[in-house]
Amino acid sequence: MASGSSSLMWFRKGLRIHDNPALQHAAKESNCVYPVFVIDPYFMEPDPNAFSPGSSRAGLNRIRFLLESLVDLDSSLRQLGSRLLVLKGDPGEVIIRCLKEWEVKRLCFEYDTDPYYQALDIKVKNYASAAGIEVFSPVSHTLFDSAEIIQKNGGRPPLSYQSFLKLAGQPSWASSPLLTTLSWLPPVGDVGTCEISNVPTVKELGYEEIGQDESTPFKGGESEALKRLRESIRDKEWVANFEKPKGDPSAFLKPATTVLSPYLKFGCLSSRYFYQCLTDVYKNMKWHTSPPVSLVGQLLWRDFFYTVGFGTPNFDRMKGNRICKQIPWNDDDELLAAWREARTGYPWIDAIMVQLRKWGWMHHLARHCVACFLTRGDLFVHWEKGRDVFERLLIDSDWAINNGNWLWLSCSSFFYQYNRIYSPISFGKKYDPNGNYIRHFLPILKDMPKEYIYEPWTAPPSIQAKAKCIIGKDYPKPVVCHDSAIKECKRKLAEAYALNKRLDGSVTEEDLKKLRRKLEEDENPESNTSRTRQKLIG
DNA sequence: CTTAGGTTGCCCGG
DNA sequence: CCGGGCAACCTAAG
Numbered sequence: 001m002a003s004g005s006s007s008l009m010w011f012r013k014g015l016r017i018h019d020n021p022a023l024q025h026a027a028k029e030s031n032c033v034y035p036v037f038v039i040d041p042y043f044m045e046p047d048p049n050a051f052s053p054g055s056s057r058a059g060l061n062r063i064r065f066l067l068e069s070l071v072d073l074d075s076s077l078r079q080l081g082s083r084l085l086v087l088k089g090d091p092g093e094v095i096i097r098c099l100k101e102w103e104v105k106r107l108c109f110e111y112d113t114d115p116y117y118q119a120l121d122i123k124v125k126n127y128a129s130a131a132g133i134e135v136f137s138p139v140s141h142t143l144f145d146s147a148e149i150i151q152k153n154g155g156r157p158p159l160s161y162q163s164f165l166k167l168a169g170q171p172s173w174a175s176s177p178l179l180t181t182l183s184w185l186p187p188v189g190d191v192g193t194c195e196i197s198n199v200p201t202v203k204e205l206g207y208e209e210i211g212q213d214e215s216t217p218f219k220g221g222e223s224e225a226l227k228r229l230r231e232s233i234r235d236k237e238w239v240a241n242f243e244k245p246k247g248d249p250s251a252f253l254k255p256a257t258t259v260l261s262p263y264l265k266f267g268c269l270s271s272r273y274f275y276q277c278l279t280d281v282y283k284n285m286k287w288h289t290s291p292p293v294s295l296v297g298q299l300l301w302r303d304f305f306y307t308v309g310f311g312t313p314n315f316d317r318m319k320g321n322r323i324c325k326q327i328p329w330n331d332d333d334e335l336l337a338a339w340r341e342a343r344t345g346y347p348w349i350d351a352i353m354v355q356l357r358k359w360g361w362m363h364h365l366a367r368h369c370v371a372c373f374l375t376r377g378d379l380f381v382h383w384e385k386g387r388d389v390f391e392r393l394l395i396d397s398d399w400a401i402n403n404g405n406w407l408w409l410s411c412s413s414f415f416y417q418y419n420r421i422y423s424p425i426s427f428g429k430k431y432d433p434n435g436n437y438i439r440h441f442l443p444i445l446k447d448m449p450k451e452y453i454y455e456p457w458t459a460p461p462s463i464q465a466k467a468k469c470i471i472g473k474d475y476p477k478p479v480v481c482h483d484s485a486i487k488e489c490k491r492k493l494a495e496a497y498a499l500n501k502r503l504d505g506s507v508t509e510e511d512l513k514k515l516r517r518k519l520e521e522d523e524n525p526e527s528n529t530s531r532t533r534q535k536l537i538g
Numbered sequence: 539c540t541t542a543g544g545t546t547g548c549c550c551g552g
Numbered sequence: 553c554c555g556g557g558c559a560a561c562c563t564a565a566g
Contacts, residue, residue, distance in 0.1 A: 161544085244545070244546075245545065293546085365546065415544075417544085421548085422546095423548065426547095
């Protein structure tokens with residue numbers, strides 16, 4: 001590339017300076033670089049009808065996190081003599097217009113495996129190659145190249161973590177240092193007639209501000225990510241001894257994990273840099289934990305789901321998804337709403353759902369509990385409905401990981417032991433017998449004695465009165481009886497699994513309809529979900 | 539066909 | 553805090 005050419009650096013994820021090969025390439029031998037972020041109405045258009053503030057696809061917490069990340073990126077770019085150019089509109093159209101208007105010779109952006117970006121990137125790449133523009137789109141969001149791993153496995157993604165580990169091996173860059181700083185950037189060129197703005201505020205995007213009590217304590221941006229990374233790895237013993245399943249899901253003043261996931265989601269933190277920092281800590285320790293439970297193991301889980309998601313058509317749906325069991329989930333919007341709005345009557349479940357709405361983040365095991373409760377454990381609601389709620393509200397929501405975990409928790413794929421059900425009463429109690437987590441996120445129950453806080457409907461009326469929390473008035477009764485609900489769910493899953501086995505992966509809508517009818521006919525009236533609900537409410 | 543392996547269930551007893 | 557019993561699934565390898 002001749003000197004005197006201009007490059008366009010298209011930021012989508014990868015909102016960072018460190019370990020950003022696309023940005024490094026854009027800077028190389030260009031006399032000007034246009035760093036662009038496009039505000040995409042698909043994710044950012046306010047939806048007044050959504051069940052909580054935000055757009056139809058993103059809650060306000062994640063939108064704010066993104067804007068904070070952009071402000072931080074802009075400030076870092078300015079320190080390097082550049083700035084962030086923010087544009088609005090359909091990203092494909094906007095980028096193509098910029099390429100034309102600015103006579104860009106080179107387009108650089110991080111490769112993205114999400115279906116939305118796969119479709120978008122094809123359009124832009126097609127235009128660029130027809131116009132003779134060089135396109136550089138490196139894999140740097142993940143540790144490994146998903147396509148390469150799938151190819152190594154004969155064209156199909158590995159479906160277990162262990163087989164993924166064997167295929168993946170050591171990342172190619174593991175032992176060579178990553179470029180973590182830039183000393184300068186070429187200046188931004190003339191922007192012509194393109195409408196450039198600064199990073200907007202939530203208000204400028206058309207959202208009402210929400211109170212601090214309702215918003216996430218986690219701030220977006222690369223600076224915040226690196227600060228959080230340093231704090232996380234400062235305690236070397238903690239890093240070396242980290243075991244994910246041993247973490248306490250009820251810890252909220254000091255979460256049991258790093259809470260780096262939202263930074264990895266937006267690429268404020270490079271997963272590869274995180275990986276190198278962790279292996280550096282391991283080198284100086286006598287012993288350390290290993291995947292799947294170790295911290296490096298968590299990064300590998302992320303890559304595992306990226307790979308399966310990339311290699312599986314219709315990964316985010318039940319229908320047409322090769323690896324997904326076809327299950328006759330019910331379509332009960334009332335139960336879904338009770339779950340989403342934190343009024344199932346199970347304080348452990350509801351507190352987690354409040355933390356989701358307010359913080360946009362919960363511990364991994366807390367996510368397990370509510371996902372299991374919504375789907376195979378208690379309510380038997382379709383996992384896609386829960387997936388949508390998580391996808392919208394989580395500040396770290398990530399297409400591959402979120403869908404992968406919902407497939408997992410609903411026993412639709414990867415994991416099939418549907419008799420192992422999280423108890424909405426005893427699971428939380430074992431970590432937090434006093435119910436401090438519940439008291440914090442559900443203050444209506446703050447004076448409930450600890451003997452009853454996980455099942456307040458069993459508290460005698462005098463105790464409820466003293467705690468100023470009458471069950472059925474101030475806090476709901478349980479929407480279902482857990483003991484009978486799990487029996488029903490297990491029965492339905494056994495039947496559904498048998499059907500999937502019999503029809504060997506070709507279950508039609510008609511087959512599911514038939515099974516639904518059969519399940520209703522066989523239903524034991526005493527453990528009927530709706531009857532149980534009536535019995536408890538009425 | 540059998541068998542081993544699969545991130546992370548619950549309950550009980552020591 | 554750990555181990556075993558409980559009840560018991562699917563998938564992949566041989």
